[in-house]
Amino acid sequence: MTKRFLWVGAALLFSCQASSLSSLGPLVRSQDHALIWIVPGPSPRLQIAIQYPQMLPLPRGFRTQAVDCARFSRFQVSVVGAGIAQTLYPAGADAGQNHSIPATGCTLNTTLTQVPSGEARVARIIPYDATGAEIPGLTLSAVFDITHTPTTVELSYRSSPAGLLVYDLLTSQNNPLMATHLDRAALQTLVDTVTGAQGSFPNYTYTTHPFLVDRAEILQDLLANGGNIAALNPHKAGYTLATGSIQGSLSGLVASDQVNLRLMDPLSSVLQNQGNGAFSFNQVPPGTWKLELTAPAGYTHTAPATVTVTEGGTLDLGNLVFTPSRPVISSLGASSGAQGDTLLITGSQFHASAAGNTVKFGNTTIPSSDITVLSSTQLRVKIPTVPLGDTTVSVSVGTQTAVNTPAFRIVPPTPLNISATNLSTSGFTLNWGAVTGAESYRIYQNGVLLQSVNAPQTQLNMTGLSAASLYNMQVSALVGGVESALSQTLEVATLSNWVGWGSVGLGSENIQALAALKTDSQVVWAGSAVAGASQGGVWKCTASGGTDSCVNRLAGATSGTVQALAIHPTNAQILLAGTQSQGIYRSNDGGAHWSVLGAAAGLSHLDVRALAIDARSPDTIYAGTYGGGVFVSKDAGLSWASVSTGLQSQKISSLSLFYPAAPNATLLYAGSYGAGVHRASADTVASTGWTTINNGLSFASGFFLSGVDVRALVAHPTVSARLYGGGLGGCFINFVCTPPGGPSGGYFVGVWQREDPGNWVQIGRDATHGYPLGSSGTGLDNMDVLALAIDPVITQNVYVATRGGIFRSTNGGSAWAQMGTGLANPSLEVNTIAVNPVRLYMGTTAGVFRAQ
Incomplete structure (x- = not known):
């Protein structure tokens, strides 16, 4: 070729x-x-x-x-x-x-x-x-x-x-x-x-x-x-080359952990979900192959990286040992706990399944059913039945045990069902549930050990206390000389014996709003009108050593008239002030500095008459505006959105909240001008909106309701179906509201009560202008109602502010009497009331007064 x-x-x-x-x-x-x-x-x-x-x-x-x-x-x-x-x-x-x-x-x-x-x-x-x-x-x-x-x-x-x-x-x-x-x-x-x-x-x-x-x-x-x-x-x-085989076994995998194995270059079919025990590859071409193992995170193993198979031969890899990472305990959620309580363990390298973690208290291993894996860094475990006293907590994954085994103290169960009965102005009876095996109980007042009592006694009479004072009570149990954790704090207020009033100050100010927290009974905040000698703005009044002093914290020249105040219940540094024409002022530092929130923050209407904070979700705040409906903030007042769907009137003068046990959603109430009272659920107010609850108010051909400004609304703190309301206006049309033989001058508003789902019934009225025709008076001699409040301790005590003084009912509203002792003018106009377990304040056209 x-x-x-x-x-x-x-x-x-x-x-x-x-x-x-x-x-x-x-x-x-x-x-x-x-x-x-x-x-x-x-x-x-x-x-x-x-x-x-x-x-x-x-x-x-x-x-x-x-x-x-x-x-x-x-x-x-x-x-x-x-x-x-x-x-x-x-x-x-x-x-x-x-x-x-x-x-x-x-x-x-x-x-x-x-x-x-x-x-x-x-x-x-x-x-x-x-x-x-x-x-x-x-x-x-x-x-x-x-x-x-x-x-x-x-x-x-x-x-x-x-x-x-x-x-x-x-x-x-x-x-x-x-x-x-x-x-x-x-x-x-x-x-x-x-x-x-x-x-x-x-x-x-x-x-x-x-x-x-x-x-x-x-x-x-x-x-x-x-x-x-x-x-x-x-x-x-x-x-043709004779194929070989590979065999071996796996050990050390924890709980239900499994691995996947395969030969690479060429790939074999994956041996999936292989647990502890034998495995094999058959018909493997002769040559050197990569052995790839896929195991749960945290394992190391002894498997070789490559394997060499000879023609027709069998390669025995022996036992391949898997070792999990050693867990780490960084902290315990508590230093002590009782049998049956749960304990949070924080650390790292915990196993993904409960069965993969071995948790011990001392030498006692708890069952996997008592372990909840929250993440690879947190376990929640149930404290087992072990001897009382000091022990340690350990966590193991496979053969690896955490180096740190922190100390823990097993304590008796905490006394439950703490309650107070027989309240008086000078004392009460403290009660608690018995703890099995307890030899004695310790009673703590305001965090300090007060005294011990021997079992089986489960109550203590507290005497010689001050009236209208707040006491924080806790109880612990001693079993075998080991003290339990303190019970939940029970806040007990002794009864008030308020009989008169004393001036706090601001005598030249026309007070429109008050706010006071029970956590600081020496402080009350006041908002006033800009009118005549009244400067307006926000004021902070503090009692110290028997003397009161009031300091302006937001000038009226800046804010104008302040009509509503609210204090964040868990962060008293956050204050909100609703104004007549500038929207809401907000302070982050206890009133030292303020920022104004208006249209730019979503508050499109600036005449704010009412503010209400959801105690279950303290960053949720509602604002009632006169002409713009209701707005809500979900970020403690920084931004706002309208929730006014269903309102029959956009002129909102009052707001109230109630917290039912079930369903859990907070209930909202809004009082308006001309359309009565509205109700909504906090969960659905943004979607389904409001409905009216005016049954019983539509008399006089509807003229009564259309002429009423509901200035006051308050939900009973414990009776979910009970709501109180009051306001200004009424019905004054001849032959409609003043029929022959009817009241001279028409029907006035007074105080009304509603037991859901029933009708509104007038419970506070004078002898002339009440409803229905011919109703006898109940002692409320002035029916122009500006505010309502319920004593949180003695809930039968209801207070009403009127243009002719403040009135009190001690029977839930059936009868009223003026409470004017100590006032130069018992019939002065009272615009607002603030009450907590130990203090009662009223804001008037002549300053702030505190009940004595």
Whole structure:
């Protein structure tokens, strides 16, 4: 055969998707695709296009890793052949890295120059990972000729065994003559018979994947027979590699933890959800494979990174031990607790399942049912039944126990059902529930041990106390000399014996609003009008050593008239002041500095008549505006949104809240001008809005209700169905409100009471202007009502502020009497009332007064 040599430039284009590998068994489809174009001539070009086959699952479980293109870091691209003195590599190949060039995923573009024409040229491509290791099972090869005739060379798994056999003849055997004269078509037929390859390019199926062809055995027979392929028996058992197996066992996994195992390059089917015990891989191709383990976070293990399987051999990995991370306890939620209480343990590396954590109090292990895993950093556990006294808490995960085992004290149960009965102006009876095994109880007053009593006594008479004073009471139990935790604090207020009034100050101020917290009984805040000598603004009045002093904290020249005040119940530094024309002023620092909240904060109407804070959600505040309806803030007054759907009047003069036990949603009440009283639920006020509850108020053809400004609303603190209301105005139309024989001047408002779902009934009235016609008076001699308040301790005591003085009922509103002792003018106009368990204040046109 005449040899002709052409120097050829070769441009290689490589793209990889995936490849398939089968070890023995049923036919499996492999979608191979590769092209080499040979165009000899003055400017010939050799193009190699390679596409790894799509990865398909195989019945025997093996497949290649080619789909993981991210692992392809570099490629060695080479061409060898007879008469080629040295292996040819692309320009720029790095000799220090196996003559490889960089890869970008599964795509490669490179050029080989000066490839001489001729027969038995072998192209080979080997992928490497980032560590420089060859990725087994992914080498592709093909043998081809470069001649004058354009030739297509298919580079695939089917072509690779034959290509690599010729490569071996050219390189390891140094037998270029046999390589050149070898009947390559017969060689491919032999390989196809060994592998059972069927189909046409690019789609092939195999019974034995070409990866398992034993090239060394075939090469040996070729050499022995002088390259005569016909002398080889394609059915020889030695032409395929015998698969091996891997076996081993796992231990140390905690609770129900499991791991996934697989062999990589080629990939095996994943051994999923493998727990402690034996595992095995069967029909593993001989070679060195990566063993990949996927375990829950925090484990270390003794498994090797790679495994080497010999032909037909069994590799025993022995016992692979998994060790969880050592847990850490950083803190306990309490330093002591009683049996059956819960304890929060904070730390790290806790197991994800309750059964995976072993929690001990001393030597007592608590059951997993008493462990709640909140996160990997928090456990909530139930304190077991163990001896009282000092112990330790430990947490273990598997064989790993936290180094820190903090001290903990097991204490008796805390006394429950603390209550106060027999309240008087000078004392009360403190009661508590018995604790099993208690030998005595300790009583604490305002955090200080007051005295001890021996069991079985479960009450203590408190005497010699001051009237209208607040006492915080707690009780503990002693069992075996160990003291329990203190009970919840019971706040007890002795009864008031208020009989008259004393001036706090601000005699020239027309007080429109008051606010006082029980946590600081020496302070009351006042808001006043800008009118005549009254300066307006916000004032802070403080009692000290029997003397009161009042200081202006927000000038009326800035704020104008202040009509409503509110103090945040858990942060007394946050104050809100509703004004007549400037919206709401808010202070974060107890009145030292203020910011105004108007339209920019969502408060589109600036005449604010009422403020109410939700005690269950203290950052939720409601504002009633005169002309703009109701607004709500969810961020302690910083921003506002309208919640006025369903209001029959946008002129809101009063607000009140009630906190039912069930349902849990706070109930809202709003008093208006001209449309009576509205009710809503805090949960749905923004969506479904308000409804009216005016049954019993629509007499006199509706003229009464249309002329009333509901200036006062107060919900009973304990009776969920009871609501009190009052206001200004009434019905004064002749022959409608003043029929013959009817009241002179018409019906006035007075005080009304409603027992849900019943009608409103007038309970506070004089002898002339009450409803219905002919009703006798109940002692409320002035029926222009401006404010209402209920004593939180003695809830039968109800106070009403009128334009003619303040009145008190001691029987829930059935009868009233003026409370004017100590006042120069008992009938002065009273605009507002503030009451807490130990103080009663009223704001008048002549300043602030405190009940004595």
